[in-house]
Amino acid sequence: MAISPSSIEQVIPGQGAMAQPSAAPARAKRRRFRFLANAKAATGVAILAGYCLLAVIGPWVAPYDPDARSGDVLQAPSARHWFGTTHLGQDIFSQILVGTRSVMVVGLVAGLLATILSILIGVTAGYLGGAADEGLSALSNVFLVIPALPLIIIVTSIVEQASDTLVALIIGFTSWAWGARVLRAQTLSLRRRDYVEAARATGERTGRIILFEILPNLTAIIASGFVGTVIFAVMSEITLAFIGISSVSSWNWGTILFWAQGQQALAQGAWWWFVPAGLAIALLGTALALINFGIDEFVSPRLRSGGRTRIRTADGRTARMRVGFTPVLAPARTVPSPRGKEVTK
């Protein structure tokens, strides 16, 4: 096998060090925040924190009641209504603020549920092997191949006016398969490693091996699976609300788009009605994706886009650095090597 199908193979050395529980407190602290040293991850976490804050305080700081009608019908953004108003004179800025809570709650609950399911199924399948593995893998592959969104739409449409909690549960129960698959693959490769064999040889119980030897080394994969599921859950919830399946009485960004679409906002030129909600979704999605890149690059340093890769050598040539190559910058007087760089591996 010449290639590894993902960056997973490179995880282990750094992760192993991270999993050691006996590090001194001062060192542990420094390491815990190393993840945020990555600019992408830091940006993502900052945006996400902002959204979480809005989810908590949104309904309190909203300048108007999102349902309250007023005489300002279909107004463009102004100082009084930052994002304009709807066909009933409702304040769109307040609707977005109030809707943030529903979006974040559904995203996090569904993400959490799917992550727990994927750990249970993926790690069990990978560790036990044999018939249990075959069965659980087949189950997760089936859920992976069946188109999730149409399934969610159909299940939700059966329930009259589905609440946020129910939507979160439906999404969580249908979107665990991807994480389970990745976790199973990684558990399979961890299972035969020396330190696990050593733990088994010293007579540790299976539960302890899984919880204390294997799970800590899956942290990065679990985290990125969680973030991915949250993205999917948020998109699905907004889609459901946009199509008009889930409850239209509570606000989320999809509900705003639902009304905008239903009232022909486009034909009336009311761009302010659907642009803020879309940008809010895109920004949240970007933040989560950035966190995921951060995790990927934290785990596999090769993926980092290093600084400058074009280097001017002393004799005026330029050499482009590549993975596996280290340019040798020849001193001014000596004869440079023919291609200006040398292979060192």
Place this chain on the structure above:
Amino acid sequence: MRFLLQRTAFYLFTAWAAITLNFFIPRLVPGDPVQSLISRNQGRISADAIQSLRVLFGLDKNENVWQQYLDYWRQLCHGDLGLSFTFFPTPVSTVIGDSLLWTVCLVGITTVVSFLLGTALGVGAGWRRGSWVDGLLPATTFLSSIPYFWLGLVAIAVFTGPGSFFPSSGGYEPGLVPAFDQYFVPSAIKHSVLPAATILVSSMSGWILSMRNMMVTVSSEDYITVAHAKGLPERRVALSYAARNALLPNVSGFALSLGFIVGGTLLVEIVFSYPGLGYQLFQAVGYKDYPLMQGIFLIITISVLVANLLADVAYLLLDPRTRKS
């Protein structure tokens, strides 16, 4: 060959699972949707059709679940998916047959094109790691975070309107009769440009990114260094050595995520009122048209399975290791 048989067996199993799921979901529907339909259309609905709907919704209380399940399969084998409530009394299979081709053309072609384009760009971005191309990656992230349907709304707002070349909705000029002639085909193509562009823009960036990451991982392998050391031209190392090997995980990733992609792209049809399966599903949801919803779910699932099988064949052709065993 064995690989292909294994995969086929798995897809058959998945199809069975999806059909069984489809059998149980309507049994969760509270109340009796069929009875209300029958009483609304008193006398206009034939006894056969009532029976078919009863089998679909499990309303025959005299039969046990196993018997109902067998009946359901028998009905399915005859291609009978019940009657659509929305387009009453048209059978669901006819409604789906009308819209399937639209979806296959729009979603199918754009998905494949976006994968090919994204992979090609990802090869470039991965090979030139650290150049200005890396600066574009955050932009692609932003694009892929936008919901397809919202991008469609924006595209309609920006590009359509009175006097614009692009139509804002529909699959063809109203008044034309669907046929493969010189009037209909250009009109259909004109109507599909914007939806296709929407799907392309937001789905391509995912492939760029995953291919870039695979290229970066592969280009530190020893055989790449050896290829460079042999003095092979840069182009050849990039394409025949690095890209060739980085492609395989991307192809299997493509096969696995087809279900996700198809679900998302169906929404573009809703925004553009494009006469495909996604738009029909939207209408079915609005009218609580359970037979149509189930039929569409079944057809989408089976199409995704077939597409998966095709992706597996492609993998087989690309990877000599699977052929050896």
